[in-house]
Amino acid sequence: MPARQGPRFAQPGPFALLCAGLLVTTAAVAVLGVAVGAVAVPPGTVLAVVGHRLGLPVAAPDAVADQIVWGSRLPRVLLAVLVGAGLAVAGAVIQAVVRNPLGDPYLIGVVPGAGLGAVSVIVAGAAAGLSLSVAAFAGALLAFGLTFLLGRRGGHWPPARLVLAGVAVGYLVSAVTYFLQTIATPTQVTRILFWTLGSVASARWVDLGLPAVVVVATTAWLLLQGRRLDALVNGTDVAASLGLAVGRFQLQLMVVVALLTGSLVAVSGGILFVGLVVPHVVRLLVGAANRRVLVGSALLGAVFLPLADLVARTVRAPVELPIGIVTAAVGAPFFLWLMHAADRRRS
Numbered sequence: 044m045p046a047r048q049g050p051r052f053a054q055p056g057p058f059a060l061l062c063a064g065l066l067v068t069t070a071a072v073a074v075l076g077v078a079v080g081a082v083a084v085p086p087g088t089v090l091a092v093v094g095h096r097l098g099l100p101v102a103a104p105d106a107v108a109d110q111i112v113w114g115s116r117l118p119r120v121l122l123a124v125l126v127g128a129g130l131a132v133a134g135a136v137i138q139a140v141v142r143n144p145l146g147d148p149y150l151i152g153v154v155p156g157a158g159l160g161a162v163s164v165i166v167a168g169a170a171a172g173l174s175l176s177v178a179a180f181a182g183a184l185l186a187f188g189l190t191f192l193l194g195r196r197g198g199h200w201p202p203a204r205l206v207l208a209g210v211a212v213g214y215l216v217s218a219v220t221y222f223l224q225t226i227a228t229p230t231q232v233t234r235i236l237f238w239t240l241g242s243v244a245s246a247r248w249v250d251l252g253l254p255a256v257v258v259v260a261t262t263a264w265l266l267l268q269g270r271r272l273d274a275l276v277n278g279t280d281v282a283a284s285l286g287l288a289v290g291r292f293q294l295q296l297m298v299v300v301a302l303l304t305g306s307l308v309a310v311s312g313g314i315l316f317v318g319l320v321v322p323h324v325v326r327l328l329v330g331a332a333n334r335r336v337l338v339g340s341a342l343l344g345a346v347f348l349p350l351a352d353l354v355a356r357t358v359r360a361p362v363e364l365p366i367g368i369v370t371a372a373v374g375a376p377f378f379l380w381l382m383h384a385a386d387r388r389r390s
Contacts, residue, residue, distance in 0.1 A: 053330040058339075061328065065342035069124065069349075076120040076349045077112055081361060084108055084116075093117070120349050122246040122254065123366075126311045127321075127348025129258040131340035133304045134318025135325070136265060139276050139333055140296055141202040147318035148304040151205070151297065152212040154315070156186020157308040159220045161238050165231050166223045175238075176309040183305030186216050191297060199279065199290030200297070240365030241314030243352055250310050261303045262341055268296070269334035276333070314367050316374030317344055323377075347373075 052061040077089045092112040094101040104112075130148065138146035148154050160182025164175045194200045194208035224235055265272075271292060274282040279289045308314075325339035351369040358364065 050326075050328055050330040052328045052339075053332075053335070058329055058335055062338060062342060065339070065346060069342065069345045072346055072349050072353075073120050073124065076123070076353050077116040079353060079357060080111070080116060082111060084111055088112070118248050118251060119243050119246040119352070121251055122243045122311065123349040123352045124345045125251065125254045125258050126243065126307045126314065127317055127344035127346070128262075128341040129254065129303050129307045129344070130314065130317040131321035131325075131344025131347075132258075132262050132265065132337055133300045133307075135322035135333070135336050135340045136272070136296055136300050137318070138322055139272050139336075140200075140293060140300075141206050142276060142278075143202060143206055144323065145319065146206075147315075148300070148308070149213065149313075149315060149318075151209040151301070152186035152190040152216065153183045153301055153304045154308055154313045155213040155216040155220070157183035157305060158239050158313050159186070159216045159223075161309075161312070162220050162223050162227075162235050165234050165238070166227045180305045180309040182216075183308055184301060186212055187297070187301040187305070191294075200293045201279070237365050238312040240367030241312035241370075242355075242363075242366055243311050244356070244363060246310075254307055254310060257303055257306045258341075261299050262337065264299060265296075265337055266334055268292075269332070269337070272296075272333040273331075276331070312365075312367070314348070314370060316367075316370040317348055320370075320374045320377050321347055 052058045074086050074089050078084050078086050088104060088108050089112050091101050092104045092109050095104055095109075096113055134147045137148065137150060138144060140146070141150070143150070157179040160178035160180070161175050163182070164178040190205070190209045190212045191200065193212065194205035196204055220239075224232060227235060271282075271287055274285050274287055275289070275292065282292075283289050304318075321344045322336060322340045325336050325343055329335040329339050348366070348370070351373070352366050355364040355366045355369045358369075
């Protein structure tokens with residue numbers, strides 16, 4: 044019987060090539076996302092606008108093209124890049140912590156909590172006294188805190204207990220969210236639908252600063268924890284035998300993930316399947332080492348979500364679909380394929 048081959052990009056050389064390819068693809072997807080729309084902008088013009096805005100020695104672009112590229116589409120594409128990268132990293136970490144292939148930000152209550160905060164502001168209007176993004180971030184952290192309180196046992200967080208606590212909190216928070224939708228006006232229901240399924244359509248330059256800082260800082264910190272993450276994946280007993288303070292490390296990881304996810308969901312809505320699908324694809328390509336998984340997930344997420352947004356705004360143009368419809372349409376068939384592939388390997 045022939046020996047099973049390892050992941051194709053698990054070695055340093057092939058992995059570096061994969062990362063370089065994903066970086067180039069991210070840049071190409073970003074240019075494509077800016078160029079395509081109700082008014083097409085040639086890729087050369089897109090590059091000219093960006094170069095001019097960055098102070099490069101290029102001719103000044105047309106004012107209309109400048110407004111379309113710099114004022115509207117580029118912030119949207121860059122926000123999709125940040126959200127895709129951040130959600131993919133969050134999903135990879137959650138799957139490592141709970142040792143569950145279904146782990147994603149929804150599983151620990153962050154996304155349902157953000158939904159409740161946002162829906163509360165949408166329904167209450169100005170009476171809420173909070174902006175939608177602030178309320179979504181606060182709701183995400185509150186739901187996460189409740190999940191962590193319920194999932195704690197004996198000074199640490201057993202994976203199965205944490206998952207069950209997250210599911211319970213998610214259902215409880217969702218029940219309140221659904222109740223608020225029953226008392227919302229038709230206009231509010233439409234707004235709620237787009238928020239809960241996710242969108243980056245309203246992105247502005249001012250929206251990019253905080254997500255960029257959070258994604259870069261948290262991803263860098265998580266990369267430094269790569270060896271400790273590998274130990275944790277092998278089980279809490281093994282990690283403890285290697286000298287790792289399991290409970291403290293779990294708390295640090297999940298607080299970082301909650302802050303990362305909450306800040307992204309607050310500006311993009313409840314985009315699902317990115318944190319679930321992307322890490323699985325990356326592990327198939329690069330293996331189980333968490334540093335490689337984190338880097339690969341960030342880069343693939345930065346490609347996947349802008350592409351999904353491009354499909355969402357063009358497939359039924361001029362009507363725009365919530366981006367979560369596209370990510371679910373890709374994610375669900377992928378998981379069916381993954382189940383089928385797993386069955387074939389066992390047989």
